[in-house]
Amino acid sequence: MILFIAGTSDARELAITLQEQGRQLIASVVTENAWKELQQAGIEAISGRLDAEQMQVFIAEQGVKGIVDASHPFAEEASKNAMAAANTANIPYIRFERKEQKFEDSSLITYVSTYEEAAEEAAKRKGTIMLTTGSKTLAVFTEKLLSNPDIRLVARMLPRKDNMEKCEQLGLPQKNIVAIQGPFTTAFDKALYRQYEVTCMVTKASGARGSVDQKLEAAKELGIETIVIERPEMKYQNRCSSFDEVIDYLHTFNL
Structure with a gap:
């Protein structure tokens, strides 16, 4: 049994690939929607956040022999908990993370x-x-921007009830x-920026599957400033950026 921590669309594809190869796995996701899709x-x-101790209990109860961590690049706590649980249980940990995109230097992008x-950085600007x-x-x-009379703060997010409640x-x-909910095209993003008269867009360096390239391309074409949050620095064990690398590690560990 493999504990598969899923947090992205490509993680879902990886889980399907591994199962089609005959591997037994159970996925851990945060949201009910992600659970339904899997x-x-x-x-x-299973859905819901697991801390390191809860993972250890789950590993023991389910007879988990290894962990494949395909959580979101910015889900640091999930990865830290997974590595800690794997180390405590003395089982292999494999990290899958989509490649980080490299963008041309531009005066419109602030990292x-x-x-x-x-x-x-956003507070230094005006507009939307x-x-x-x-x-x-x-x-x-x-906390930083909502009370600023020179700024209109617009938030794009998944259409979930808890998100709407948080906004309220x-x-x-x-x-x-x-x-x-995406994925979105560059044309869609351009139309959205125009509709809201966006002057600055804030995003994360999540990778191609996170539609970051479309967001930035649309902003660049419209001359809109962008603030990009770089990925947190993490020292992962057995880090992979392709399905084949993950499969090779699984073979190495006889999983």
């Missing part, structure tokens, strides 16, 4: 290391700031919420 694909899954730095960074760190931006709690007006 169930529909024939992948056994930062944290959400807090992104909020500080569009967030495409999800709901988890929304409070970092609302933080005081983000409904008219400034774009609740929609």
Whole structure:
């Protein structure tokens, strides 16, 4: 049994690939929607966040022999918990993470290391700031930007009930919420930026499957400034950026 931690669309594809090869796995996801998608694909899954201790209990109860961590590039806690649980249980840990994109240097792009730095940079600007960074760190931006009379803060996020409730709690007006699920094209992003008269867009360096290239290309074509949050630095064990690499590691560990 492999514990498969899923957090992206390509993670779902990897889980399907591994199962089709005859490997027994159970996926761990955060949201109910992700759980439903995996169930529909024939992948056994559990939903809800697991800390390191809960993972250790799950590993023991389910007889897990290895962990494949395909969580989102910015889900640091999930990866830290998975590595800690694997080390405690003395089982292999394999990290799959889509390649980080490299963009041409541009005066329109500002790179930062944290959400807090992104909020500080955004606060130096005026006009419409569009967030495409999800709901988890929304409070970092609302605290810094929402009361600024020179800034209209617009947040694009997944159309989930808990996201809408969080926006309401933080005081983000409904008219400034774009609740929609991708993937998106460059043309769509350009139309969205025009509709909201965006002057600055904030995003994360999630990789191609996170549609970052389309977001940046659309912003570049319209002359819109972009603040890009770089991936957190993590020392992963057995790091892979392709399905074949993951499979090779699984063969090495007889999984």
